[in-house]
């Protein structure tokens with residue numbers, strides 16, 4: 717089974733396979749320990765996007781756990 721990709725703890729973006737640094741928030745820690753896969757197509761109309769302050773379409777994690 718494939719390992720979880722990393723997600724950014726700052727913007728919650730799920731990163732591409734093999735990427736361990738968010739291009740939008742390079743200083744933010746990333747974690748493969750996240751839950752809730754969310755696809756945001758239209759951030760301005762998405763309740764979840766508003767809650768997570770997402771303004772760019774993409775795949776996001778609802779909750780990112782960092783140690």
Ligand SMILES: [Zn+2]
Nearest residue numbers: 724727738741
């Ligand atoms: Zn980020």
